[in-house]
Every structure is written in structure tokens, then in C-alpha cells.
Amino acid sequence: MTKTQAGRAMVGVGRRLKALRMAVRPRLTQGAVAEALGKSQKLVSLMEMGGQLPTDHQVMTMLNLYGVDEAIQLDVLAQIREARASQAVWWDEYIAHLPRSLVKLIELEDTATKISIATGGLVPFPFQTEKYMRDVDEFGFGEVGAERLTVQHAVRMRRQEIVTRAEGPVVVDALLSEAALRAQVGGAPAMREQVERIIEMAALPNVTVRVIPFAAGAAAASQVNLTILDFPNPHDPGVATMDTGTGVAILDDPKEVRARRRRFDYLSRKALSSTESVELMRSASKEYL
Template structure:
């Protein structure tokens, strides 16, 4: 386990699900602990992901919460992998903990829907484009070696889209402004346009451009991504990033608003074929 990393995303998700199950049964921490014969502190530590949970203990809680047998398998599988670390832990010294958390969430997704208003999404960036973006974001506060490590992380993340077996589905709506903003040299932009066209040709990837003529839209506040997970018990999550913080939106009402906003964006955007044509024209104009 990497020092200082704390509980994994899987353990936190399991803890959150157990807390929701208890609340649905209208049980307090004290009541739940009494019924299974544990201390209140033990239940609290499990629900706050401070400790893991064994399979027998998980079964006792699920019995108490009367969870359907069809839903238990996924939770037991989550518990078995709750302490699993991933490839990103090799970059502990270079990655902020919030970024590492997001990467682990990304690994567990089946489908990502994103709107990007300022830059091309990280999963779609070329190495040169990513290097320029990361260097600018760090504002000369980090040495070149750290920039290169972060570029390497970003390129490794793209394996989710490129792997032969079960690649994630990715639907990107990119504001035209993000594509006309010059990042680095003309050659870097030409390479980025070509990369987008390569990605757009894949069956698991849909790319649409939101033209500037679309005017005001529901996501004028900025970039966001909707993550849909593989396991049926995992609720969707919206990821919103600012310069200094990361926000995860999970409430049903807010999730609905982001989903509706994305539907409006893709409806207002150019079709995938029209988007490819526009990107091709941008590539020609930059040459």
C-alpha cells in the first residue's frame, strides 16, 4: 500500500453503500451495531472507510439490511477488491491524491460522457498537446521530470479507450472554442486534430463539436464528465474540476440535471460526421 494514500475508491464506495443501506432501514449507527453484536465504533469505522470489512461481517450487515441475494454478489466482489491498488500508485510522488482518486474511478467506468469547453479532454490528447497543457497548468512550479511523469500517466489512461478487450465507451462533446484555442505550435495542433479523427473512427468513441453558433447552452458554467460504472450497484457520478478542487456530484436530483444538460449539448452539437468534417477543415487551415 502506498504511504499516505488512505482508503481506496472501492473501499469508500462500499462504505457509502453500506451507509445508504442502513439509512434505508431507518437504523441509527447504535441500533445497527446492537443488532449485529458489534460496537458502534466498528460500524462507524466501516462506514467511513477507515477499515475494511471481512466477507462474514459483510454478510451479517447485508442480512440485517435484508438486501436481495441478486445484489449481494457485486458488493462481496467490491469488498474483495477494496484494498487493490492500481498502476497509478507507481506515480505516488507526482500525482495529487484527488487526481489518483479520479483515475481509479475512471478505471472502473463503463461509459463516460463529457463536455469540454476549454481544452480537448485528457483521454483524447496527444502526448505533445498534453505536455503543453500540463506545463501551463503547473505554472513552472514543478520540475520537467514531474511534467513528463504526468504526461506518461495521461497517455497510460488512454489504454481504457484503446484496449482490445472491453474498452470503455466514451462520448465527448467538445466546444468549438476548445479546438480553435492554439495549444503549442501549429504542428502540435495538427497532430491533435489528426488524433481526434483517429479516435472518432473507433466504434466505442463518439465525438461531437458544439459550434460557436449554438450560442448559450446549459453548461456555460464549464466542463464536466458523467461516469457510469460497470457494477449495477454503483450509482453514476459527475466529475467537476476547478483550478484548486474537485467536486463529485452524486445526488439523484443533481445527477439528473447534468444528464439533461448533456442531452441538450449533444442535441445542439454537430453530428459525429459533421464534427469530423469540421475537425478536418481545422487541420487543413492549420497546415
């Protein structure tokens, strides 16, 4: 098992168990599963989020409750065995310095197949240069101290690797306001480097970048910060995330996720095409000469 596979294994089990539960009709709640296990709903939630693997007895109780056939049972059990044998993941070395919500987000990002991001006046994190990142963080979080900022930057740079990794790079659909191209974060030379980085990333086959122009009005002025993660199982509704300022809120209620998908779709309709967006970015880059 490679390091990347190991990082995805535990959360992958949780996502699969959740998808199997949600496929049952009438739908089973986490509370009903907890009752069958003789455990708390909090434990079922923790397992579905990938925070804890079920025991063999627990997983068989769950799979029997879900009515899955023997082939699926064997496959899930094999998946859990692989997760138990997982090696350490790259973020282990930083884990003491990170809020638990961010660790969970990193785990989810690592197992996601697609990430949809909409930002207002900031460049989406997968495309940020180190200079841009440092200037943004030092403005917003300068009081946390130099050591913690160094850790945050290192983690952010490592998180970006999900886009360019050789094995299963994540698909990224990104929307950003024209304001993100015009605000001179770090000065003109730094912004030229930043805009050119976005253009470079937009050329990757797994990346789509579209700009919401100033002409779109309120959609371009919005300070939206929206991320939706999708996973391999087609029955998985995905999760949405929201930056709370002190951590990350992870929303896995299907209604919450659908509401944010509608928001993303609305912003998509206000954005330029990919080709038009690259043209606008090239124009912005020349202004920083």
C-alpha cells in the first residue's frame, strides 16, 4: 500500500459505510444503527467520518442491518483490513499543531475524487503560491505566532499535492472573483507570479478555473467561501465545508450539501468560460509588469 493509499484508507471505509446506510429504504438513521450496535450515535458518526474503524462484530452487525450481499460484505471487510494495516500519513508530523477539524478536512480531501471551490476575493488554496499564502495568513492570523504560521504554510503546500499527484489526482472545479486577480497581495511581482500559477494550473486536464467578472455584479462582490467534496461511491452525497475563522465546519447533511451545490451552480452561471477566464487572467498578469 502506498502512502497516499494509506492516507485514504480509513476515511474511505467511513464514506462507504455511510453510503451503504443511506442506500437502505426506508433510510436508516445513525440513531437506528447505534441502537442495533448498543452504542452511541456519536460513535456511528465518528466511524462514518473515518475517525474510528468498526470492530469485525460491529461491521457485520451494520452490514446485516443494511441487507448487503455476501460479496459486498467480504469486500468491505477486506477494505477495513487494509485500513488497519495503513502506514503513517504525511500529516502525522503536523497533527499536534492542527485543529481536529482541519485534520478531518485533510483526510477527506485525500480521498475525494472531485473538489468544487468558489471563493470571493481570494485565490483558491490549491493554486496559491507560497508568497501569496504567507501574505494572506500574516494579515489574517499574524497573532498566532511565527512557528504556527510556518506549520500552516507547510501543511497548505502539502495539501496542494492532491491536484498534481501521480496516482488519482483530484478533479478541481474552481470559481474565483475577478477581485482575486486585482488585489495586489504581496505586491505586483508576487501577483504576477500568482496569476501565472493559476494559468498554469488551469492547463491541467483535471482542473477547471473560471472567473466571475466584475460585470456579474453581486456574484463577483460576494465574499463566498464554499467547498464541496465528492467521493468515488455514486451514492455518497458528498460533504461541504465552511471556514469558521477558528477551524473548519464539515457539513455532511445531504440537505446542507444540496443547498451549497445550488449556490455553486448559481455562481457557475455568472462565470466566464474557461477560455475567457484564461484570457482575462493573462490580461491581469500583464498589468503587473
